[in-house]
Amino acid sequence: MADLFGDDLPPPESEEPLAEDAPLADRLRPRTLDDVVGQEHLTGPEGAIGRMVAAGKLSSMILWGPPGTGKTSTSRLLAKAVGMRFAAVSAVFSGVADLRKAFAEAETAARAGQRTLLFVDEIHRFNRAQQDGFLPFVERGTVTLVGATTENPSFALNAALLSRAQVLVLNRLDEMALSMLLAKAEALEGPLPLTDEARAALIATADGDGRFLLNQAETLYAAHIEEPLGPGPLGKFLQRRMAVYDKDRDGHYNLISAFHKSVRGSDPQAALYYMARMLVAGEEPLYILRRLAAIASEDIGLADPQAMVQVMAAKQSFEFLGSPEGELPLAQAVIYCASAPKSNAACLAKGIAMEVARETGSVAPPMNILNAPTKMMKDMGYGAAYHYDHDQPDAFSGDNYWPDGVPAQEFYKPNERGFERELKKRLEWWQKKRVERRGG
Structure with a gap:
């Protein structure tokens, strides 16, 4: 059974009424695209999905977004909105045989005049050869492919598949969208036993994940708490969700990019924030120091030659002290580099010199x-x-x-x-x- 936001596969079109003890997220599952919260830039009248639904014709698409943002629900409701047959496979649990069966059923439906929307959950988990297997069926129009992924499609999906599908980005749910979800839950279950401050804290712990928020709310309802909880008691009652961060994937590259640009932009406060985000998520301090050494040459250069000295001293100190004491020299180096005057003159000079060296070949010195x-x-x-x-x-x-x-x-x-x-x-x-x- 699917949930409101996402990771499970949708139910068949002939849905049976949900039991009263079904999970809260299932009972709040949106019934129309207008019920999907936080993605109005796609589902609204001017959005890509809104326009396709208004035209009554869908193109293949990849829905890219964090967990709990509505990828699964949106796909199911898309088929319903344009009168298409809905079929679903999961790249986690499905293999070649499942795909062949789905394509065969879609071809049978096509001969009967029924179009098929094939939803592929976690599509990035299919290997390159399996992804190539979608191409002929997408090109012939046997299926309209809607893939869902939490990974950057540029890295995770074949270029051939991407060229045949539109990539649509679902936003991490913001405070307003999460508040709307809680309001829907309270309309169904009654007021949450929380003070206003604790309610804001609960929303913050969700980290943009709607399903997680509703699961936390359901835990509170199940406890039958009599007196409203403040932020402190709430924190003890609920385990805080750690931030999403895969060191070898998007979370890793997004944070290190934000860190680099903050240092380059001479904002030591933001640079410290992103440094801390990475450390909390489990990043190796030496990785941050390696990037900082690159920044000391690329963005500071000879405007302040001491920047590299500070970075290398921080590296040596960290190797000597270890964590957590060694993270203080790292913070010191971050502040120094972010505060330093900036110049990319040496970086540009090296690039131009390399071009001229390639052009002049093996010409001898005088x-x-x-x-x-x-x-x-x-x-x-x-x-x-x-x-x-x-x-x-x-x-x-x-x-x-x-x-x-x-x-x-x-x-x-x-x-x-x-x-x-x-x-x-x-x-x-x-x-x-x-x-x-x-x-x-």
Whole structure:
């Protein structure tokens, strides 16, 4: 039996009335697309689903969203809204035989003039070959495919399948949507035994998952609590749900991306928040430090050379102290890097230099800066007219170091922020001396 939000497969179209002791989420299952909360950007009149339903014709689609956001319910109601036959398989429990049976039944229904919406739960769990198996049936119109996934389709699904389906993103349920769910529950079961503050806390613990919220509410109803609970007693009564975070999947990449951009954007408060989110979710501190080292070069660079020193010192301290004490040097390095002046001049310079190196190939450096370990090489002109800089005025010769045919270029262009302001002065001074040495 399906629930209101999602992880179970929908029931057949000929639904029997639910028993009074059925789970609260099942009893509150939406009956129409208008009853699905929190996804109005898709189900509303201007949304992709709303427009398809109004036209009476569905295209294949992938519903991508966190757990408990209505993927299953939306799929079931889509078929009902346009008068299609509904069939469902789960990638967790189904194999090739189940898919063949579903396709065969869809072909039989098509010959009878009945279109089939095939709902595939956790579609990302099918391997590449199995995903390819959907293609001919989708192309022929045997089925309209609606896949549900909690994983980023760009990584989890075949490009060929994605090209034949529209990806629709379901939002994590916000506070308003979760409040609406609780209101529906209270209309059915009566007021929850909670103070206003505890009610807000209950919504916060759901972390955007509607089914989880209703399960928690059902636990409260079952306990027959007489006096309303405040946030403290509620926290003791209900176990708080940990944030969703798969270290090798979307949660991992989303948080590390937010962390990187917060440091780059010079917001140490937000950077500390995302650092803490990752640590609470079980991320390895050394992974965060590796990203911080990349930031110290990519986004701070020579505007503050001490940034890399701080990061490496934090790494060494963490390896020496371990957790949790070693996480304090990590936080210190995060604050330092987020507060540091920013420059990507070195990063840009490296990229341009790599392009020019690829273009110029194996052109030889000028003869004057080549070593001449043998007499023959000396006779050939290796090292000829080389000026040892330390013997020159200002310890600077101004010699040419560029290969013949490759003009001198300016890859590194320091900005006016932080230590790069000083570097810019130094480079300008060397260039002035270079012009003087070469006689203008």
